[in-house]
Amino acid sequence: QVQLVESGGGLVQAGGSLRLSCAASGSIFTLNVMAWYRQAPGKERELVAGIHGGGTTNYADSLKGRFTISRDNAKNTTYLQMNSLKPEDTAVYYCFADGYGLGPDGLYEYELWGQGTQVTVSS
Secondary structure, X not given: OEEEEEEOOEEEEOOOOEEEEEEEEEOEEEEEEEEEEEEOOOOOOEEEEEEOOOOOEEEOHXXXXXXXXXXXXXXXXXXXXXXXXXXXXXEEEEEEEEEEEEEOOXXXXXXXXXXXXEEEEEO
16 A cells, blocks of 8 residues: 655745655555645645656646755655745645555555645745
8 A cells, every 4th residue: 555644834934935745655666746736725726736757847837936846766755845935825735646556466556645734824
């Protein structure tokens, strides 16, 4: 079974920075896309940034230049560096990953969400 564990959220003042981490563990055979989504109160979950195993990245247009996604394939971990944070960045941030796991019956495809980590930016 593959699991995702997030860390790094918290309270920060506007203009500050935070770095989120998401580590995948378990019976990983392949780890393809890793991504960050966020959901603010009363709003739908939205894509923040994604990164493929080869390093290709994509970002929400509104966040380009402030947020940077990276990945350490040796550690099965993705990071989201968030700079110049604004109060409107306040949300629960979720990690997402997909790929193939190795189970007793062979390979299986997975799509997983982390438990979410709260990011609060005060004005």
